[in-house]
Amino acid sequence: MGQGYRAAARSLSRRSLLATTGLLGLAAAGAAVSAAVNAAPDGDSLQRAVGDGSRAVLGIEPIVRTDRVYSAARGREVDVITILPPGVPTQDLPMSLLLHGLHGTARSAAIGGIGGVLAAAVAARLVPAFGFMAIDGGDNYWHQHFSGDDPMTMLLDEAPGWLAARGLAPEPFACTGTSMGGFGALVYGRRRAERGRPVHATATLSPGLITSWNEMSKRNAFASVQEWAALDPLQNIAKLGPAPIGVWVGDRDRFIDGCRQFMSRARLEVALVTPGAHNDDYWRTVTPDVVRFLGSHAR
Numbered sequence: 001m002g003q004g005y006r007a008a009a010r011s012l013s014r015r016s017l018l019a020t021t022g023l024l025g026l027a028a029a030g031a032a033v034s035a036a037v038n039a040a041p042d043g044d045s046l047q048r049a050v051g052d053g054s055r056a057v058l059g060i061e062p063i064v065r066t067d068r069v070y071s072a073a074r075g076r077e078v079d080v081i082t083i084l085p086p087g088v089p090t091q092d093l094p095m096s097l098l099l100h101g102l103h104g105t106a107r108s109a110a111i112g113g114i115g116g117v118l119a120a121a122v123a124a125r126l127v128p129a130f131g132f133m134a135i136d137g138g139d140n141y142w143h144q145h146f147s148g149d150d151p152m153t154m155l156l157d158e159a160p161g162w163l164a165a166r167g168l169a170p171e172p173f174a175c176t177g178t179s180m181g182g183f184g185a186l187v188y189g190r191r192r193a194e195r196g197r198p199v200h201a202t203a204t205l206s207p208g209l210i211t212s213w214n215e216m217s218k219r220n221a222f223a224s225v226q227e228w229a230a231l232d233p234l235q236n237i238a239k240l241g242p243a244p245i246g247v248w249v250g251d252r253d254r255f256i257d258g259c260r261q262f263m264s265r266a267r268l269e270v271a272l273v274t275p276g277a278h279n280d281d282y283w284r285t286v287t288p289d290v291v292r293f294l295g296s297h298a299r
Contacts, residue, residue: 060086060116060119060120060123061086061116061119062083062084062085062086062115062116062118062119063082063083063084063085063086064081064082064083064084064115065081065082065084065166066079066080066081066106066107067079067080067081067162068080069162071135071154071158072158073150073151073153073154073157073158074136074138074149074150074151074154075148075149078106078135078136078154079105079106079107079134079135079136080106080133080134080135080162081106081107081109081110081133081134081135082095082131082132082133082166082168083098083110083114083115083118083131083132083133083134084131085118085119085122085123085129085130085131086119086123087123088122088129089129090131090166090167090168091167091168092167092168092169093129093130093131093168093169094128094129094130094131094169094173094298094299095130095131095132095133095163095168095169095172095173096130096131096132096133096172096173096174096175096176096201096203096294097132097133097134097135097155097159097172097174097175097176097177097185097188098110098114098132098133098134098176098177098181099134099137099142099175099176099177099178099180099181099182099184099185099188100134100136100137100177100178100180100181101177101178101179101180101181101182101208102139102179102180102208102219103139104179104180104181105136106134106135106136106137107134109132109134109178109181110132110134111178111205111280111283111287112205112280112283112284112285112286112287112290113284113287114132114176114283114287114290114291115132117287117288117291118130118131118132118291121288121291121292121295126292126295127291127292127294127295127296127298128295128298129298130173130294130295130298131168132176133159133162133163133168133172135151135154135155135159135162137151137154137155137181137184138151139180139219139221140221141180141183141184141187141208141219141221141222141231142155142177142180142181142183142184142185142187142188143184143187143221143231145221146223151184152184152187152188152191155175155184155188156188156191156192156195159172160172171197172199173199173200173201173297173298173299174199174200174201174202174203174243174294174297174298175188175189175199175202175203176202176203176204176205176290176294177203177204177205177207178204178205178206178207178283179205179206179207179208179255179278180208182204182205182206182207182208182209182247183207183208183209183232183233185202185203185204185207186202186204186207186233186240186245187231187233188202189202189240189241189243189245190233190236190239190240190241192241192243193239193240193241193242193243194239194241198241198242198243199241199243200243200244200297200298200299201243201244201245201246201269201293201294201296201297202240202243202244202245202246203245203246203248203290203293203294204245204246204247204248205248205249205283205286205287205290206248206249206250206253206255206259206278206282206283207233207247207249207255207258207259207262208255208258209232209233209234209255209258209259209261209262210232210255210258211234211257211258211261213225213228213229216228216232233262234258234261234262237262237265237266240266244268244269244293244297245266245267245268245269245270246268246269246270246271246272246290246293247259247262247263247268247270247271247272248270248272248274248286248289248290249272249273250273250274250275250276250277250278250282251273251274251275251276252275252276252277252278253276253277253278253282254277254278255278256273259273260273269293270289270293272286272289274286
């Protein structure tokens with residue numbers, strides 16, 4: 001990936017971020033959009049507008065619903081959380097899966113205030129309406145684990161029914177994941193393509209692309225180096241399917257080496273490295289661009 005592309009991507013991300021937060025205030029206040037008020041705020045104003053992920057973005061809150069359901073694929077009850085923009089029809093609303101990272105749950109999947117950013121961006125008509133569904137996936141890298149836990153089958157075969165039961169579009173148009181969830185999102189995109197029903201987009205934030213079996217084996221997620229090699233997105237780029245892929249990662253992220261290798265070898269719609277580490281402070285800086293990317297592929 002050349003320096004020119006990275007510079008352009010950084011510029012695009014910043015423009016998207018500033019445009020989003022600049023217009024969100026207008027949506028919240030009900031003001032008319034004009035050339036004068038499209039001026040981009042400074043970085044401090046931007047950070048105040050986005051907030052810390054626990055507060056509404058400029059007073060616009062997503063609609064969050066948590067249910068407890070039984071997953072046969074996982075052999076246990078799991079939390080299912082839907083995150084929807086307010087004030088829009090929800091019947092057959094396009095949905096993206098939202099996959100959490102290692103030691104996370106559905107309740108921790110909405111990193112970087114992404115629900116509030118989505119709600120405000122939809123209210124400002126910057127993106128078409130869509131939503132997220134987060135589900136408890138355990139710590140096994142979202143694949144069929146040798147213990148019998150199978151979160152990937154849950155996503156492929158059970159999540160559509162849970163979406164349909166809520167009146168939402170039953171087949172997710174996208175998959176979004178952070179860290180281990182980024183690994184899982186890429187595997188999900190591969191599996192959907194293998195079934196002849198590819199997603200429209202895959203968004204990964206700081207995806208957990210590990211470059212050595214010695215490091216991956218510490219996670220007890222794969223039975224053998226062969227199993228990992230057969231599933232690892234970094235070693236199976238040609239099998240990931242036709243969907244546009246976006247990768248956002250901080251330059252001090254612990255997975256930066258694997259992400260850089262992935263960016264250099266895969267055909268990506270977004271390949272963005274910006275200052276930051278593997279934490280929510282960094283993810284808050286990129287979630288507006290992630291929402292923009294997903295919105296551009298929502299159907």
